[in-house]
Amino acid sequence: MAVKVHPQGLCESDEVGDGTRVWAFAHVLKGAVVGKDCNICDCAFIEDGAVLGDRVTVKNAVLVWRGVTVGDDVFLGPNVLFTNDLRPRSGTAFSADDVVPTTVRNGASLGAGVVVVCGTEIGEYAFAGAGAVITRDVAPHSFVAGNPAVHKGWVGRCGARLTADDAGVWRCAECDESYELDDSSGRLRPKSA
Amino acid sequence: MAVKVHPQGLCESDEVGDGTRVWAFAHVLKGAVVGKDCNICDCAFIEDGAVLGDRVTVKNAVLVWRGVTVGDDVFLGPNVLFTNDLRPRSGTAFSADDVVPTTVRNGASLGAGVVVVCGTEIGEYAFAGAGAVITRDVAPHSFVAGNPAVHKGWVGRCGARLTADDAGVWRCAECDESYELDDSSGRLRPKSA
Amino acid sequence: MAVKVHPQGLCESDEVGDGTRVWAFAHVLKGAVVGKDCNICDCAFIEDGAVLGDRVTVKNAVLVWRGVTVGDDVFLGPNVLFTNDLRPRSGTAFSADDVVPTTVRNGASLGAGVVVVCGTEIGEYAFAGAGAVITRDVAPHSFVAGNPAVHKGWVGRCGARLTADDAGVWRCAECDESYELDDSSGRLRPKSA
Numbered sequence: 001m002a003v004k005v006h007p008q009g010l011c012e013s014d015e016v017g018d019g020t021r022v023w024a025f026a027h028v029l030k031g032a033v034v035g036k037d038c039n040i041c042d043c044a045f046i047e048d049g050a051v052l053g054d055r056v057t058v059k060n061a062v063l064v065w066r067g068v069t070v071g072d073d074v075f076l077g078p079n080v081l082f083t084n085d086l087r088p089r090s091g092t093a094f095s096a097d098d099v100v101p102t103t104v105r106n107g108a109s110l111g112a113g114v115v116v117v118c119g120t121e122i123g124e125y126a127f128a129g130a131g132a133v134i135t136r137d138v139a140p141h142s143f144v145a146g147n148p149a150v151h152k153g154w155v156g157r158c159g160a161r162l163t164a165d166d167a168g169v170w171r172c173a174e175c176d177e178s179y180e181l182d183d184s185s186g187r188l189r190p191k192s193a
Numbered sequence: 194m195a196v197k198v199h200p201q202g203l204c205e206s207d208e209v210g211d212g213t214r215v216w217a218f219a220h221v222l223k224g225a226v227v228g229k230d231c232n233i234c235d236c237a238f239i240e241d242g243a244v245l246g247d248r249v250t251v252k253n254a255v256l257v258w259r260g261v262t263v264g265d266d267v268f269l270g271p272n273v274l275f276t277n278d279l280r281p282r283s284g285t286a287f288s289a290d291d292v293v294p295t296t297v298r299n300g301a302s303l304g305a306g307v308v309v310v311c312g313t314e315i316g317e318y319a320f321a322g323a324g325a326v327i328t329r330d331v332a333p334h335s336f337v338a339g340n341p342a343v344h345k346g347w348v349g350r351c352g353a354r355l356t357a358d359d360a361g362v363w364r365c366a367e368c369d370e371s372y373e374l375d376d377s378s379g380r381l382r383p384k385s386a
Numbered sequence: 387m388a389v390k391v392h393p394q395g396l397c398e399s400d401e402v403g404d405g406t407r408v409w410a411f412a413h414v415l416k417g418a419v420v421g422k423d424c425n426i427c428d429c430a431f432i433e434d435g436a437v438l439g440d441r442v443t444v445k446n447a448v449l450v451w452r453g454v455t456v457g458d459d460v461f462l463g464p465n466v467l468f469t470n471d472l473r474p475r476s477g478t479a480f481s482a483d484d485v486v487p488t489t490v491r492n493g494a495s496l497g498a499g500v501v502v503v504c505g506t507e508i509g510e511y512a513f514a515g516a517g518a519v520i521t522r523d524v525a526p527h528s529f530v531a532g533n534p535a536v537h538k539g540w541v542g543r544c545g546a547r548l549t550a551d552d553a554g555v556w557r558c559a560e561c562d563e564s565y566e567l568d569d570s571s572g573r574l575r576p577k578s579a
Binding site for chain 1: 395411428429441442443446447459460461463464465488493495497499501514515516526531532533541543544545546
C-alpha cells in the first residue's frame with residue numbers, strides 16, 4: 001500500500017500517503033503534501049506548499065500550487081486550475097509572502113475545466129459545474145456555474161440537486177437527507193432533529 | 194502505415210488504426226478504440242471505452258473518457274475536455290453503468306478549450322467556438338459559443354458562416370453549398386434540388 | 387547560463403536563449419524561437435513558427451502555435467491557450483498561408499486558463515483575468531475578463547487597478563505612476579509631464 005508511481009510519473013515528495021497513485025506525466029514536487037488513497041492522474045501537477053487531504057481525486061492535468069489547501073474526499077475534475085497570485089507579472093519577484101491562499105473543504109467537487117481565482121474558499125460538499133470560473137467564496141452545498149460562477153441551487157452529499165418542500169426543508173430525493181437554510185448566514189445546514 | 198508512436202508517447206491499445214500518430218506525453222489506454230489516420234498530439238489522453246473514428250484531429254491535451262464516441266473527420270481543438278459523470282464525488286463508486294454517454298458526429302469541430310458536459314450530442318459539421326461550454330445538444334451545422342454555449346449562427350462543411358438569401362436559402366459564399374431550415378425540427382439540412 | 391532542460395523535457399529548437407529553462411514534459415519544437423531567461427513549465431508546448439521574447443513566463447500546459455508572437459516580460463498563466471485557425475476542420479489542408487497571427491505585446495499578463503482567439507493583438511501591460519476568452523483586440527493596460535472578454539478597468543505596470551482622480555488622471559496607488567486617456571483612440575497612455 002505504499003505510493004504507486006507510474007514509470008513515466010514523477011513523485012519527488014516524501015510526504016505522500018499510503019495507497020496514493022501517481023500516473024504518467026504527473027509531477028508531485030518535493031514539499032507537496034498529499035494524503036492517503038489519492039489518485040493523481042496523467043499530467044497533473046502538485047507544487048511544493050500545496051496540501052491535499054485523503055481520498056482526493058485529482059483528474060488529468062489538474063494544477064495545484066503552493067497556497068492551495070484541499071480537504072478530504074474532494075473531486076478535482078480534469079483540467080481544474082488553481083491560482084495563487086492576483087496580479088501576476090513576469091519578472092516581478094514573487095515570494096512566499098505574496099501567495100494568496102485558497103481552500104477547498106471536505107467533500108467538494110470541481111467539474112471539468114473549473115478555474116479558481118485565489119483568495120477564495122469553497123465550502124463542504126459545494127459543487128462547481130464544468131467550465132465555472134470561481135471568483136468568490138462558494139457556500140457549503142452550493143451548486144455554482146458560469147463565468148463568473150454564480151449560485152444556481154443546492155446539492156446534497158451525493159451531488160444530487162435538493163428541492164424545498166412546503167415547510168422550507170431542502171431534501172434530496174435519493175439520499176433521505178434534509179437541510180434547512182440559516183436565515184442569518186444564508187447558508188444551508190443539516191436539519192436539526 | 195502502422196501506428197506511429199513518439200518515443201515519449203504511450204499507446205497501450207491494440208485497436209488503433211493504420212496511419213494514426215501518437216505524440217509525446219500522449220497516452221492511449223488499452224481498450225481505447227481509435228480509427229485510421231488520426232493525429233493524437235502531446236499530452237492528449239484517450240481512455241479505455243472511448244471510441245474515435247477515422248481522420249480525427251486530437252490536438253494537445255484533449256481528454257476523452259469512456260462513454261465518448263467521436264465520428265470521422267472530427268476536429269478536437271487544444272484542451273478540449275469531455276466528461277462522463279454528471280455528479281462526480283470522490284470516493285463514490287463509479288461503474289460502467291454510471292457513465293453518461295456523449296456523441297460527436299462526423300465532421301464537427303470543437304475549438305480550443307471547449308468543455309463538453311456529458312449526455313449531449315454534437316451534430317454533423319457543428320462548430321463550437323473557443324472556450325464554449327456545451328451543456329445541451331448542438332444541432333448539425335450550428336455554430337455555438339459562450340458559457341453556457343448558445344446558438345449564434347450556421348456554418349457549412351468548410352466552416353464558413355452561412356447567410357440566408359431572400360428566398361430563405363442558407364448559402365456558403367465560398368463553397369457553393371446551400372441549405373434550408375426544416376421548419377418542424379428547426380434544423381438545417383442540405384437544400385433539395 | 388545555457389538552456390537548462392529537465393531530463394523529462396524536450397527541447398528540439400536551437401533558437402532558445404541563454405538562461406531559459408524547459409521543465410518536465412514540456413516540448414519546444416525545432417523552429418520555435420524563444421528568448422533569454424524564459425521559464426517554460428511542465429507540459430507547455432511551443433510549436434515551430436512561434437516566437438517568444440525574453441523573460442517570458444510560460445506556466446504549465448500553455449500551448450503556443452506558429453503564428454503567435456509574444457513580446458518580452460509577458461506572463462502566460464497556467465493553461466493559456468492560443469489558436470491560429472478561425473475555422474478548423476479535420477482533414478482540411480492547413481498551410482502556412484492559412485495561419486492567422488496573434489500578437490502579445492511586452493509586459494502583458496494572461497491569467498489561468500485564458501483562451502485567445504487568433505487574429506487579435508493584446509497590448510502592452512494588458513491583463514486578462516482567469517478564464518477570459520479573448521475574441522478581439524485588448525488595449526494596452528486594459529483589464530479584461532469574461533467569456534467573451536470585455537474591458538473592466540485599467541491596470542498599471544505592476545498589475546494593480548488604476549483609479550481616476552478629480553482631474554481625470556489615472557493613478558496607481560502603489561507605484562506612483564499616472565496615465566491619461568487619449569480621447570481620440572480611447573486608449574490609456576503615460577501622462578505627459
